[in-house]
Structure formats: structure tokens, C-alpha cells
Amino acid sequence: MPNVEQYLKPEVIQTVARLDLRAKFIVEGFLSGLHASPYHGFSVEFSEHRRYTKGDDPRDIDWQVYAKTDRYYIKKYQAETNLTGYLVLDLSESMAYTYRQQLSKFDYAICLAASLAYMMIHQQDPVGLITFGNQIKNYLPARSKRGQLGNILAMLAKSQPSGTTEVSRNVQHIASMVKHRSLIMIFSDLLTDQKNVLDSLQRLRYAGHDVIVFHILDEAEVYFPFKGMVDLKEPEAGDSLVLDAEGMKADYLEAVNELRQTYQEKLQAMRADYVPLDTSMPFDKALIEYLSQRKARF
Known part of the structure; x- marks a missing residue:
């Protein structure tokens, strides 16, 4: 059985x-890593306490712990709001799409x-789910009750990728659907x-929402690990193109880097967060970004 931190892979x-x-395994592996990292202060379990000392705010006292120990303790990391x-x-x-x-x-x-939903519910943060293709497919309003995690996981498990997508139109729709700052x-x-995607994300920001793009x-x-002649197919339109992989690799990699760099710069300019990921990367980078955003809100 792999150790808990291996579940980030x-x-x-x-x-x-x-x-x-x-x-569960992703979050537990992530939290295990946090305790030995500079991000220890982002612990989402809120289970660690320290003795109350003069100068601490009495409102931070954990009265449940006091009832059990007859001593004053405060939680090390306690968000004031959800x-x-x-x-x-x-x-x-x-x-x-997947290659290998x-x-x-x-x-x-x-x-x-699923991991972010798990974390948010355990922090008693309301969380909802929206899925979309060429239109909004499913909408689950944000809730913080424990049963919400099961609702989200069930909806995620039933979701399947198919057909085309309209990212910008659906993001604009979401900007009008979600009424409270989220x-x-x-x-x-x-x-x-x-x-079009950047324009729609800007509309989310105008509506007062914080944004993380994974x-x-x-x-x-x-x-782009391909060699020789490759037949590249566009999965949504079905178009196909045969190309010399090694001959186009440099141009392709430059284009991908430019795409990511543009998103990074434009989203940073609108004070939104951009997290470039690929399917070989451990999951902790994305979870750290969420916790950084959560901490910045309070």
C-alpha cells in the first residue's frame, strides 16, 4: 500500500x-505534506490548538476543549467567515483525451x-457544482451540509465528456446565475x-466573484512526445491533419507556451488566478492555490 503522500500522484x-x-486520499496526502512544509499554516483540519496566552482574543477560545480539559485553548488557524x-x-x-x-x-x-469539495465541506464552507458543454448541464446550489459532499460526488460520477463546448457563453451565464460573491x-x-474566454472571465470579476482557472x-x-508522421484529430469537430511531428514540435511548443503565458498575464491583470496543469502533475499545486485564495479572502 502506498504511503499517504503518494496519493497526490x-x-x-x-x-x-x-x-x-x-x-479522501488526495486530501489526506496533501495535508500530510502540509505539516512538513512552509504551508503548515494552511491546515484545513483546524484540529491543532495552543494554550491561551495574555493578549489573545478571548473570542478565539475553544469552549468545547475547555469543557473537556478545564483549560483555555485557542485554535491556531480559524477563519472568521465562510x-x-x-x-x-x-x-x-x-x-x-489521454495519451499515455x-x-x-x-x-x-x-x-x-472532488478533493476541493471534500476540503470545503470539512471546513463548513458552502460549495456548489456547475457542469457545462455547449450549455449548462447541471447546477447544484452551494451548501455546507455534510450531505452536500455526497450530492457533488454523485453528480461528478455521472458526468461524462461529450460534444462541443461554449466556455465563454456558459461562463457569462454563470456570472448572472450566481448572485452572491463566490x-x-x-x-x-x-x-x-x-x-472570448478572457472576456467572459472578466465579466465574472465585474460581478464581484473571485476566480481560479485550473x-x-x-x-x-x-x-508533444510524438515522432514521425502523426495523424492529429480535433475531437469535437472531427477534423484530421497528418503532420511531421518532429518538424513542427518547436513551433507547437512555442504556441502552447504563448497560450499559457497570455492566460497568466491577462488573468493576473484582472486579479484572477491561473493554474496551468497537466495530467502527469501531482494534485498538490491546485490544492495549494485554493488554500492561498481562501486565506487571502479573510
Whole structure:
């Protein structure tokens, strides 16, 4: 059995069949790593306490601990308010692509979304789920009750990538659907018109929402390991193109780097967060970004 931190690795997590266990193992592996890292202060379990000392705010005293120990303790890391979040998942056919990783882009996104839901519910943060293709497919309003995790996992487990997508139109729709300020977490490969996507994300920011874009590509889409003549197919339109892989590799990698760099710069300019990921990467980078955003809110 792998140790708990190994569950941050996609090649290990794909051996776990149940989505609830995948989420649990990812989060537990992540938290295990936090305790030995500079991010220890981001602990989401809130189970560590220290003795109350002069100068501490009495309102921070944990009275349940006092009732059991007859001593004053305060929680080391205690958020004063809750963060409402929405997981927004792209269901387009292109998300099903995988080269050699057993987790497709869609599987990777599902694991991340499930893990973030697990973390938020355990922090008593309301969380909801929105899935979309060419239109909004499912909408689950944000709730913080324990039963919400089961609702989210059930909806994620039933979701399947198919057909085309309209990222920009659906993001604009979400901006009008979600009335209260929330953290909107988008999981997509963003294989669509970049300008329209950026315009729609700007609308989310105008509506007062915080935004994290998890830009998920397959490992092969980032590093282009192909050789010889390759037949490249566009999964949503069905178009096919035969090319010399080695002859076009340099241009392709430059284009991917430029795409990511543009998203990074434009989202930073609108004070949104951009997290470039590929399916070979451990899950901790995305979870750290969520916790960084949560801490910044309070």
C-alpha cells in the first residue's frame, strides 16, 4: 500500500476506483505534506490548538476543549467567515483525451473537483457544482451540509465528456446565475477562442466573484512526445491533419507556451488566478492555490 503522500500522484490515484476514496486520499496526502512544509499554516483540519496566552482574543477560545480539559485553548488557524465556492467543470469531448496517462484530462479534473469539495465541506464552507458543454448541464446550489459532499460526488460520477463546448457563453451565464460573491473554480482545457474566454472571465470579476482557472492539459499536449508522421484529430469537430511531428514540435511548443503565458498575464491583470496543469502533475499545486485564495479572502 502506498504511503499517504503518494496519493497526490495521478499514476497512484488512478488505481483507486471509488471517487470518494480518491478525494479522501488526495486530501489526506496533501495535508500530510502540509505539516512538513512552509504551508503548515494552511491546515484545513483546524484540529491543532495552543494554550491561551495574555493578549489573545478571548473570542478565539475553544469552549468545547475547555469543557473537556478545564483549560483555555485557542485554535491556531480559524477563519472568521465562510467561503462560498462553485466548482465549474467543462464536459467537452476534448476533455476525454489521454495519451499515455490513465487519467484523462476529465478524470484529472474530476479528482481535483472532488478533493476541493471534500476540503470545503470539512471546513463548513458552502460549495456548489456547475457542469457545462455547449450549455449548462447541471447546477447544484452551494451548501455546507455534510450531505452536500455526497450530492457533488454523485453528480461528478455521472458526468461524462461529450460534444462541443461554449466556455465563454456558459461562463457569462454563470456570472448572472450566481448572485452572491463566490469563488468560482473553473476546470477546463480551454481549447477554444482565447479572447472570448478572457472576456467572459472578466465579466465574472465585474460581478464581484473571485476566480481560479485550473487549465488542465494532457501531458502530451504540453510536451508533444510524438515522432514521425502523426495523424492529429480535433475531437469535437472531427477534423484530421497528418503532420511531421518532429518538424513542427518547436513551433507547437512555442504556441502552447504563448497560450499559457497570455492566460497568466491577462488573468493576473484582472486579479484572477491561473493554474496551468497537466495530467502527469501531482494534485498538490491546485490544492495549494485554493488554500492561498481562501486565506487571502479573510
